[in-house]
Amino acid sequence: MRLFSVVAIVILFGFLFVGILHLHPVGEALGNSEVLQGRPEQGIDINGVSTMDDYFLRNGQIETKSNNIVASVVFDYRGFDTLGEATVLFIVVSSISMLFFTFLKSKSIVSAGVPPAGQFPKIESRVISFGSFIMYIMILSFGVYLVVHGHISPGGGFQGGSVMASATALLLISFLITRHMQRTRKIFSFFESMGLTIFIGLGFAGITISFLYNFLAHTSSGFGRIIAFGPNQGYLISAGILPLLSLAVGIEVFFGLSLIVVTLFHASGVKDTNSLR
Amino acid sequence: MMYYFFLVISIALVITALLSIYFRDLLAAIVSYSVFSLVLTVLYFLLDAPDVAIAEAGIGAALTTCIFVIAIRMTRRREE
């Protein structure tokens, strides 16, 4: 049995190694770049590898008014895909809450600092709590910055939401909070549902053309501000509904991931559950 | 020039991945995985993917470590 596994792994390794020899080399061009001549009327040419990606690079800034092409791919060209991902996250958070349902209903909550298995001692230090509080504020501000500036600089809903959720984890671990867990989880699940609802509502707002249509990008004022093609300094109010979608996804990811951490942390403080045996 | 960066970071990636599989102490294995994620973040940044680098730093290095530590605390630390 073990011999069979080893042989299978060796065969897999060989296939993979033969496979990468037939791929294009890392960092080199592939495809017919003479089809993609760029926009010579602006005096700017973008060298090409992939037809689809070069279409995005060449027209993304015109069509979605967004400087960050990754954000325009995530929220505009593949917006329906992103809706699916957000739904997957929502379902996973719901199922984790469902898995630990009997844990969280239990009244025998021990203090989170006293570990059930006696392995991690409780740390009470004023230096740790004060320093982590300052770090909490800084990480949270950085996450909000990432969410808000997602369309003009690296960032967006997913990145900013995960950074803010790591701030929540820092707060939980350094302060060992045990009180008001039920109320916290209720508030978090409410806001997580609100994020997904805002995303779907924004998708339905442009339903006269199609679902998730970027209707604000064609108003030529406000969020549809006309920006010059090519490098520019970027405007905060631009890019159509991309900042709003990014904000909705940021809210959903922040509260969803925080809810996962809070639920696991809460369940880890429960001493014993005899309802599961 | 870029090749040497890639070489060094790739060696560090493989070593930390092997260490996180090798350790019998699960806490050490998870700290090793955290270092793996951090090195991977640097590699993403060198590969001109700052969006992915931020996401990997927030999730791979911080949140995954956090929930693994919580899970070890609910079970046992040594791998028997």
Place this chain on the structure above:
Amino acid sequence: MSAIVLYVTFILLLTIGIIALLFKRNLIKIVLAFNILDSGINLFFISLGYRENAMAPIFTLAPLDSVITMVLPTPQALILTNIVIGFATTALMLGVSVLTYRNNNTLDTRKLRGVEEYD
């Protein structure tokens, strides 16, 4: 051409992950191996979309050259969502592992299956 070391790293990470998935018995170690495999696949996608001497696909304050070369944006967008989903599935697997431990008082897969040692 010389940067093929990234593909080789992908193969090594994938092999490490699969070997650990097959031969490790601890459930938490299996989840860790799954994470390493996931990271290897992410690295493969990003290195597929890499171009030498290019810049990130962001126009804000980019250099004003006549020819702009950018890396491919679509693999980055795919991997960006995949990282978040990978974390969510990791949390789900850890939750199931913890409940398994609470019910059976072990994390060993062979003890859980109720089989003796075999080779």
